[in-house]
Amino acid sequence: MRYAMAVDTKKCVGCSDCVVACQTENGVPIGYCRDWVVEVTDGTYPQLEIEIRSERCNHCDNSPCVRCCPTGASHYSDGGIVLVTHNKCIGCGACITSCPYDARYPHPEGYVDKCTFCIHRVKKGLEPACVAACPTKCMYFGDLDDPKSPVSEILKVRKHKTLIPEAGTDPQLYFLI
């Protein structure tokens, strides 16, 4: 099993519903976020191209955050989802520093927090909150080892990329281009 997510940059309108859905679902403290929206404008007027991406933890296969964690709080869970065990985390910040995507943040309660791919929902057979809330249905989630999962199906037919693959993290958040 290998959970992954794909975000369609052609369908995403940058409404930030995914951000709010995540904050609501996961009780993210005010002023923080586990996912966010990036808009990249390329070119000069009037020849402009825009790419909109809903970004979050990449749940990398070769996670630098898991590698550098001195206590084992950051770990790989079912399906390669990268999680933090709160009562093992000492809040040293090594994982925050190690993430080239800056996807982690220190929770006001002291431990380090990040996207969990909504593992509590996934275990119940639901989609992550961001995917479920998306009004343009631009996000796909599922098991890459299952050829019939939504994410496998869409990656088969669409051109896609990952972010900073040269950092060697083997990210599992795909962007359809």
Next chain:
Amino acid sequence: MREEIIVSGRNNHLIDPHLHIWHWQIPLYLFLGGLAAGILFFAAFFTLMGKENKYRAAVKIAPHIVPWVLVVGLLALLVDLKHQLYFWRLYTTIRLESPMSWGAWVLMLVTPLSFIWSAIHIKEVFPNWDWKFKILKDLEAFLSKQKMAIAWIMAVSSVILGVYTGILFSAFNARPLWNTSILGPLFLASGLSAGAAVIMLMSRKHKERKMFSKIDIGIIVVELFLIIHMFMGFLASTQVQIDAAELFLGGPWTAPFWIFVVILGMIVPIILEVLELKKFNIPVVIPAGLVLFGSLMLRFVIAYAGQESRWLY
């Protein structure tokens, strides 16, 4: 041409607009750890060479400050943790892939060693010291007999501690400025240089001072050599590392790095130490103080500038 990148909905405290999760505690701790490693290394080295009496300050005097240096460093580290009550979790596991785990365990070895070394040499500083209890006297007698074995462990573990202060940074590929293995030897050299400076300050014998002055000159030359190589490596590497080097080559950290770390912390002390060897009368506190200042600034500049360096996005 890329016009603009807008990130909306994200303003995480200590992460945005650029990472600033590590503050003064980490560079201070790395400086103190390096300094402790430097002093302990010289103490162990000259004990193993059988020159305990020739270099008395290095072997028997300066190491007395190490336990306190380490305690202050560890307190700084504890203050830096955001989930402090769980710090003991460091010692419920050994994670070979994590430099911080290595550091925690090496400190667990070096800190008691430094207390033991101080204890078996306590009579050098306080001749009338009395352990009061027989068991403590016996323990001291036993440990004193094992001095050579302790010196061997101390020599090896102090080098690991010194290198680790740099590896802690260099293991982070996400921060291109830190992602160079030169930081390990550079921070070790800087720690040895700081250790030599403290021994110079604490020595009362002209010959010993002269010897450590010579050692310090050699180490500073090595440091300058490593710094040149660090920049050569960056400039011949990928765009992110070229950008990282630019922080020191015209970017916002140019003045602090070259003025505080290189000129005041390395070049001025080396000139003063050479003049001293040429029989000019220079108060030892000036070169030694500058070396300590430069060593501290090296940690501060690398820690802060490194957090500003990042991948292209």
